[in-house]
Amino acid sequence: MLEFPVIQGQGFRNVVEDGRVTGFSFRLRNPNYRGGPGSMLDGVEVVVDGERIPDHVPLWTLQGRTFTLDELRASTDVRWQLDEPATITVPKPGGLSTGVHHIEVTIFLRRSYIPPLIARTRFRAEAQRVIVPPAPEGGIKYGVSTYSYTGDVNTSMTLEDVFAEIADLGATGIEILGEGNIANYPSPDPAWVDAWHGLVQKYGLTPTNFGSWVDTTRYNGRDLTAEEGAEQLQLDLRLAKELGFTSVRPKFGVISWDLDPHPIWQETVERSLDLAAELDVVICPEIHTPTPIKHPVTQGYVEFIEKSGTEHFKLLIDTGIFNTEVIVDTSEEVDGDGEEIPPHLRPLAVPMSDFVEVLPYTHFIQAKFVEIDDDLHDLHVPWAQIIPTLLDNGWSGYLSSEYEGRREPGRGRDQVRRQHALIRSLVQGS
Incomplete structure (x- = not known):
């Protein structure tokens, strides 16, 4: 349309x-x-x-x-x-x-x-x-999450419109939300699957990361068991593979403002690693504000990677952890802990030295942002630090735009273009 x-x-x-x-x-x-x-x-x-x-x-x-x-x-x-x-x-x-x-x-x-x-x-x-300048060749790859167009998808944009938008700005990767973008999830019709692959081919995009949820509070009165969590994760691993994705981000239920994952997370993953290896799909838990890198949650994931020796469990870094300014205008209202600014909107300002330490364990980066102004200045995320860090350390994975600002019609489309113009300019300048 x-x-x-x-x-x-x-x-x-x-x-x-x-x-x-x-x-x-x-x-x-x-x-x-x-x-x-x-x-x-x-x-x-x-x-x-x-x-x-x-x-x-x-x-x-x-x-x-x-x-x-x-x-x-x-x-x-x-x-x-x-x-x-x-x-x-x-x-x-x-x-x-x-x-x-x-x-x-x-x-x-x-x-x-x-x-x-x-x-x-x-x-x-x-x-x-x-x-938006052409994407520089080699090194960093450029993608977009369908989450960026929340509010527009299914109202003024079809799924094909999303493909067309991403291709038009010169990105090559598409990241989706399983329950947000797949018709008749978790059992799409074969015709829908065929249409999906047709869009991938028509617009020349690469499926990157598949957003998944392990809803530990799905049932009133009790939490999911590890067996039930693994069943959910494995369903999404298979569906992601069918659609051509190479990683799945399982959003585990949390039990604290530090986003400590529900205790079933480890057994859920252990039960699913063999399938992930068979499908060659990487399980990527998300490091998301207000959880920094130097934190038991992140370090627990790193220790699991090291002890298991697996290549199919790695980190997904959300760039919101690098915010240097308070976010006061976002797309989603969440009550905090009684203070004026809830924890997830406070700047963590994670240092680049911490980022470098976990890059070897990182499979995917969600380029989270909230607002980029008319001068291509991100009001929160220090891209002038992030981009050189990635280049200096030979990062050749995806930066997947994830706009999470206000949801006026069409705003996400404009903001994603601003972010790609900003990031690509920094890469070219480096």
């Missing part, structure tokens, strides 16, 4: 021809209530960051064909349909800089059923859109 704003988020990029950046392009949704022939389009005036582009300069691409304004006015065999975006290309040597840009457009349409003096109708729109 098209995005609701006339100026789409997808498709905003620099145009490269023969290795040179020759301009930029963006997509427009038809603002009218009906489609119409190209000959009745009468130009688009574009203003980017205050610079006005005359309406005869931009090129129009409709139904796979590109036109100047004069060619468009003379055409009768191409249409701008309501369900098809128009791509507008603006010649501009060097294009636009990486980051957030303010775009204003005025679209001119001629309408035969309106008196001639006013038949040339104006449709105005403006938006902030993000130029």
Whole structure:
């Protein structure tokens, strides 16, 4: 589906021809209530960051064909349909800089059923859109969690829209929530599974991490047994493998604000390791604020890895543990312990030296964030420290964007693009 704003988020990029950046392009949704022939389009005036582009300069691409304004006015065999975006290309040597840009457009349409003096109708729109540079080759891989689009998925975005969004920003990995994104979980229809693999192939994405829950308080009056926990984990291991994922993050029930996992965690994992090895899927418990790295929970996982010698149980690091500022505006309200700021919103500011110690035990990194401003400054996460740490230590796994800020429609899409622009700029700068 098209995005609701006339100026789409997808498709905003620099145009490269023969290795040179020759301009930029963006997509427009038809603002009218009906489609119409190209000959009745009468130009688009574009203003980017205050610079006005005359309406005869931009090129129009409709139904796979590109036109100047004069060619468009003379055409009768191409249409701008309501369900098809128009791509507008603006010649501009060097294009636009990486980051957030303010775009204003005025679209001119001629309408035969309106008196001639006013038949040339104006449709105005403006938006902030993000130029994301191409992903640097080698080293860090770039992915996105479907959690970033919570609120949009199943309302204004289908699962295919999510695939299209991730592919459009140049990421290669898709992370999902099993119970959030799989139709008829835990027993999807074979047709759904086939459709999933079709989307993976169509958009060229790699399934990365499968979000799973071991709900220890599932039953009123008693906790899960280790046997029941293992049954849940193994179900998700098999489903993850069927869909092409290489790791499963089991969110074990916790018993404290330090996120101490329920005592069944170890036996649950021990019962499941043989299956994980058989399927070649890694079990990755999450290190999530308010639990730092220098903590019995994290160290207990590391000791388990060392003692078992397994390659199929490793850590998942959530970058929220590196926050340096209090979070006051998030997507999920959770009561704290009676203090003004609940523990999970306080900055842990875990030092990079601690991070380096556990990188050899780390399989996956969720690039958690809450807000990136118009200057590509993350208000909480110190990416200027994290990215060099990963590069200096040869990290070649995924950074999977996990936006957890406010859930206004479309905000997650914009924020993920800002994060990729920020992270890729830091990688290129290093």
